[in-house]
Amino acid sequence: MVSSHQDTDLCTEPEVLRTNNELGHPLGNGGEEFVDCYSEADISKTLAYAYETNRTVNIISGGTKRGYGGQIEQADILLSLKHYKGIVEHSVGDLTMTVRPGTTIKEITDELSPFGQCLALDPPWPEQATIGGVIAANDSGPKRLLYGSARDFVIGTRIVYADGRIIRTGGKVVKNVAGYDMNKLFIGSMGTLGVISEITLKLRPIPKYEGVSILHFQNGQEMAIRKFAVHLLDSMLEPVCLEVLTPSVAKKMTGKNQYALVIAFEDRERAVREQEKWIQEHIPKEAVLTIFHQHEASEWWGQFYHLGASRCNTTDDVKIQAALKIGSNNLDVLDNLQIACQLADDIGVYVEGHGGVGHGITKIFMEGFPEAFISFVELLRKKVEERHGYVLCTHLPFVLRQKISVWGDKPEHFFLLDGIKQVNDPKRILNRKRYVGGL
Amino acid sequence: MLFGKDRKATKPDAIIQQLMRIVGQKEVLYLQEDLISYECDGYTMSKGMPKAVVFVNNTKQVSDVVKYLNKQGIPYIARGAGTGLSGGATPLGGEVLISLVRMKKMLHLDLENRKAVVEPGYINLKLTQSISDKGYYYAPDPSSQYACTIGGNVAENSGGAHCLKYGVTTNHILGLEVVLPTGEIIELGEDGVPDRPGYDLLGLLTGSEGTLGIVTKITVKVLKNPEAKKTVLAYFDDIADASQAVSEIIAAGIIPAALEMMDQIAIEGVESAAYPVGHPRDIAAFLLIEVDGVAAGIEDQIDEILTVCKDNQVREVKVARDEAERGLWWANRKMGFGAMGAISPDYLVQDGVIPRTRLPEVLTKIAEISKKYDLRIANIFHAGDGNLHPLILFDARIPGQSERASSAGSACLKVCADVGGSITGEHGVGIEKSDEMRFIFHDDEIEAQTKIRAVFNPDDRLNPGKLFPQPGRCVEVKQEMSKEGL
Numbered sequence: 072m073v074s075s076h077q078d079t080d081l082c083t084e085p086e087v088l089r090t091n092n093e094l095g096h097p098l099g100n101g102g103e104e105f106v107d108c109y110s111e112a113d114i115s116k117t118l119a120y121a122y123e124t125n126r127t128v129n130i131i132s133g134g135t136k137r138g139y140g141g142q143i144e145q146a147d148i149l150l151s152l153k154h155y156k157g158i159v160e161h162s163v164g165d166l167t168m169t170v171r172p173g174t175t176i177k178e179i180t181d182e183l184s185p186f187g188q189c190l191a192l193d194p195p196w197p198e199q200a201t202i203g204g205v206i207a208a209n210d211s212g213p214k215r216l217l218y219g220s221a222r223d224f225v226i227g228t229r230i231v232y233a234d235g236r237i238i239r240t241g242g243k244v245v246k247n248v249a250g251y252d253m254n255k256l257f258i259g260s261m262g263t264l265g266v267i268s269e270i271t272l273k274l275r276p277i278p279k280y281e282g283v284s285i286l287h288f289q290n291g292q293e294m295a296i297r298k299f300a301v302h303l304l305d306s307m308l309e310p311v312c313l314e315v316l317t318p319s320v321a322k323k324m325t326g327k328n329q330y331a332l333v334i335a336f337e338d339r340e341r342a343v344r345e346q347e348k349w350i351q352e353h354i355p356k357e358a359v360l361t362i363f364h365q366h367e368a369s370e371w372w373g374q375f376y377h378l379g380a381s382r383c384n385t386t387d388d389v390k391i392q393a394a395l396k397i398g399s400n401n402l403d404v405l406d407n408l409q410i411a412c413q414l415a416d417d418i419g420v421y422v423e424g425h426g427g428v429g430h431g432i433t434k435i436f437m438e439g440f441p442e443a444f445i446s447f448v449e450l451l452r453k454k455v456e457e458r459h460g461y462v463l464c465t466h467l468p469f470v471l472r473q474k475i476s477v478w479g480d481k482p483e484h485f486f487l488l489d490g491i492k493q494v495n496d497p498k499r500i501l502n503r504k505r506y507v508g509g510l
Numbered sequence: 511m512l513f514g515k516d517r518k519a520t521k522p523d524a525i526i527q528q529l530m531r532i533v534g535q536k537e538v539l540y541l542q543e544d545l546i547s548y549e550c551d552g553y554t555m556s557k558g559m560p561k562a563v564v565f566v567n568n569t570k571q572v573s574d575v576v577k578y579l580n581k582q583g584i585p586y587i588a589r590g591a592g593t594g595l596s597g598g599a600t601p602l603g604g605e606v607l608i609s610l611v612r613m614k615k616m617l618h619l620d621l622e623n624r625k626a627v628v629e630p631g632y633i634n635l636k637l638t639q640s641i642s643d644k645g646y647y648y649a650p651d652p653s654s655q656y657a658c659t660i661g662g663n664v665a666e667n668s669g670g671a672h673c674l675k676y677g678v679t680t681n682h683i684l685g686l687e688v689v690l691p692t693g694e695i696i697e698l699g700e701d702g703v704p705d706r707p708g709y710d711l712l713g714l715l716t717g718s719e720g721t722l723g724i725v726t727k728i729t730v731k732v733l734k735n736p737e738a739k740k741t742v743l744a745y746f747d748d749i750a751d752a753s754q755a756v757s758e759i760i761a762a763g764i765i766p767a768a769l770e771m772m773d774q775i776a777i778e779g780v781e782s783a784a785y786p787v788g789h790p791r792d793i794a795a796f797l798l799i800e801v802d803g804v805a806a807g808i809e810d811q812i813d814e815i816l817t818v819c820k821d822n823q824v825r826e827v828k829v830a831r832d833e834a835e836r837g838l839w840w841a842n843r844k845m846g847f848g849a850m851g852a853i854s855p856d857y858l859v860q861d862g863v864i865p866r867t868r869l870p871e872v873l874t875k876i877a878e879i880s881k882k883y884d885l886r887i888a889n890i891f892h893a894g895d896g897n898l899h900p901l902i903l904f905d906a907r908i909p910g911q912s913e914r915a916s917s918a919g920s921a922c923l924k925v926c927a928d929v930g931g932s933i934t935g936e937h938g939v940g941i942e943k944s945d946e947m948r949f950i951f952h953d954d955e956i957e958a959q960t961k962i963r964a965v966f967n968p969d970d971r972l973n974p975g976k977l978f979p980q981p982g983r984c985v986e987v988k989q990e991m992s993k994e995g996l
């Protein structure tokens with residue numbers, strides 16, 4: 072399949088390659104040599120060189136997901152996209168934007184806000200997380216309930232394939248069914264199918280007004296949360312999130328060590344207030360309500376997006392920090408959080424967690440001793456899988472990734488995934504063993 | 511045509527007999543006269559005779575039929591309602607059509623988790639109808655929704671008038687059961703749980719035009735009905751004003767549920783068809799704008815929309831008085847394509863997409879194409895997301911007109927591609943636009959896709975010859991386009 076490279080230059084070592092001094096990173100996913108890419112040509116040249124010379128390449132950008140998957144401590148080359156950043160094009164009237172992968176979420180937000188527009192994607196650590204990384208790892212936040220996740224915003228990409236060729240997927244228009252929807256293959260594929268060198272995104276207008284309503288439930292009243300969430304979901308309300316916080320997270324965010332339900336509205340002011348009125352009128356007797364608006368609401372979110380582990384913030388040599396992502400049926404989120412808290416108590420680890428009862432994704436952050444953590448994940452996984460959910464380890468030190476399965480069991484259709492990997496990266500040089508089943 | 515006892519004259523061959531053993535004797539059509547209505551789908555410019563049509567009743571039968579056909583080396587095509595507009599379900603000749611229309615049950619409904627599981631032959635509109643009493647609906651609403659199947663919608667990644675705010679089919683699919691071209695049955699997005707680890711095959715399969723697998727079960731998202739809806743109809747004397755109004759509505763931070771436009775020829779059509787509204791015949795275009803959501807937020811948006819229209823020299827603008835009026839406006843709009851039959855013996859629907867801001871310029875170019883090919887072109891479009899449907903009116907009985915219509919259609923797509931758009935927004939590539947894929951993708955990019963196809967469908971036995979350009983023909987297209995100076 073590999074097209075022959077007419078340009079013999081491609082086989083020579085790119086000048087940008089240098090020895091990596093940072094060896095033995097606790098999160099692994101490093102490289103013997105290091106290359107900082109400043110252009111698509113840098114990426115392409117590096118990959119063409121690696122491909123020809125059978126060198127493996129790990130890809131890094133902001134580094135917030137360095138602890139996410141990966142069975143190889145050091146590849147031959149660590150390719151960084153951190154400096155390949157910036158806005159290529161912002162078509163204001165079309166509500167679309169094309170960006171380079173190293174652009175952080177915060178930089179995108181800042182660029183767009185003077186135009187009254189935004190990217191409705193709210194992953195944690197917006198100052199560090201880059202759009203390339205967020206898309207490659209398919210990260211998302213509580214507001215995906217209304218706005219969707221990466222697969223709903225990415226309308227086109229440019230991908231540098233393993234052999235250095237540049238392939239475009241999708242396009243620049245918001246509706247497009249020409250050919251296969253190849254965008255989807257690269258979202259969440261952890262850089263194992265190609266390096267994303269440009270991304271075209273669908274934008275939204277910034278909502279005119281926002282409010283966050285927080286309902287605190289007394290301990291032992293978890294059933295009341297479920298009942299209220301079900302009632303709300305069946306009403307005319309259109310919340311952007313319906314996120315349940317464990318008491319540990321609630322304590323950090325609100326000072327109250329109780330389960331909380333965060334309901335956010337973003338709309339015209341009258342619509343926000345009308346919906347908040349509904350909440351006030353239907354508030355369960357077990358609950359206490361706090362509401363923030365506008366500036367206060369966005370500050371609240373600012374704090375929220377900095378929960379949990381991002382880099383290797385290992386506290387000391389023995390205790391580790393880790394993070395999990397759970398996918399489940401929407402309403403199982405509440406049970407999964409409770410199970411996690413219960414297990415944490417039994418086993419003796421500290422956990423924080425939150426999850427969306429309208430979208431089925433739960434995130435857990437954890438601190439504790441490695442052995443305890445292993446049993447925590449195993450037991451949690453068993454419970455969650457009983458109800459057709461799954462558990463992934465989104466942040467874990469390299470040594471532990473060799474003891475726990477990051478991705479869980481291979482899916483039955485793994486042979487298709489393997490076939491796709493084989494097509495895009497036949498020599499398996501890109502982020503080798505970073506993904507499900509050792510892809 | 512053969513009638514009466516002559517029908518029995520043709521005996522089923524060994525292959526047909528074996529297919530009958532798998533699905534039942536009455537479930538296989540194989541006589542010429544029975545096959546005629548399966549020669550094409552809603553795109554009638556290309557036709558081919560299938561070898562047989564097999565009506566399957568369950569996943570196992572699909573798998574057994576596929577396994578058997580594989581063994582025999584016979585190509586096959588999944589078929590839903592056959593309303594496709596690009597020849598996706600049209601045989602090239604000799605394929606077995608596997609019709610999924612008998613698999614039409616809803617298998618599961620879970621409103622608390624907002625999902626439903628349906629078989630592929632389930633009719634799109636029926637889903638909304640069957641849950642509307644509980645206050646829920648299924649968002650993707652192609653104009654053909656009274657007839658098309660959800661399996662077909664998945665294959666085409668269909669859109670509809672309301673996808674500006676709510677997205678297209680792919681944004682509403684949570685899980686699929688698929689029979690692969692080997693006959694193997696796989697599940698993607700089991701139980702509708704989002705973001706399962708592994709490449710997003712759910713996303714890849716959706717919109718793959720029935721070339722990667724046959725979908726036998728679909729888990730879809732269902733949504734709660736919005737509390738309120740308001741619909742505005744605005745008549746413009748100048749199409750540029752209407753286009754400007756579209757841009758300004760979006761710039762005002764409004765995401766209408768729908769934002770549709772129709773030009774004068776299209777209006778002539780819909781006013782001559784089943785649901786005339788009484789639109790003035792002399793206007794250049796109308797906009798049909800719908801806003802929905804929490805009632806308290808809607809009034810303001812409607813006021814802003816009215817202001818934008820007035821600022822842009824609207825001749826008349828009105829808000830639907832009641833559900834009956836709103837319903838009529840929509841029925842009139844959704845009749846759009848069919849209505850062309852009232853003013854022209856034949857028509858060809860195109861499906862280009864452009865960046866919304868390029869609308870005026872592209873419409874001018876389409877008008878030039880109309881003049882050049884001497885064929886009337888009506889325009890109906892989802893203006894909000896830049897998805898154009900130029901309808902090329904022609905008379906197939908007049909020699910040369912079909913070919914001219916086809917070339918004019920292709921020229922319209924070239925214009926869309928040249929302004930940074932796409933050749934199809936919702937109808938798919940099929941047979942019709944496979945050569946035009948080269949307007950937007952280069953060889954390596956097409957190969958990147960055909961290699962993915964080979965992972966699933968290595969012998970191209972499932973829906974062969976669709977979606978991608980045939981190597982020989984691309985040169986002709988390029989020559990044609992350069993000859994035309996387009």
Ligand SMILES: Cc1cc2nc3c(=O)[nH]c(=O)nc-3n(C[C@H](O)[C@H](O)[C@H](O)COP(=O)(O)OP(=O)(O)OC[C@H]3O[C@@H](n4cnc5c(N)ncnc54)[C@H](O)[C@@H]3O)c2cc1C
Pocket residue numbers: 551552587588589590591592593594595597598599610630651652653654657658659660661662663664665666667668669670671719720721723724725726847848936937973
């Ligand atoms: C009047 C009219 C209006 C239309 N309006 C719209 C519109 O507004 N928006 C829009 O997007 N489309 C529209 N369409 C096009 C068409 O209705 C859609 O593409 C629809 O999704 C096709 O569904 P179907 O069941 O008729 O599929 P078919 O035409 O039978 O098949 C379409 C394709 O899907 C494949 N397929 C069918 N079922 C399966 C399955 N179970 N598994 C795998 N592959 C399968 C077929 O092989 C074929 O390639 C319109 C068509 C008409 C005639």
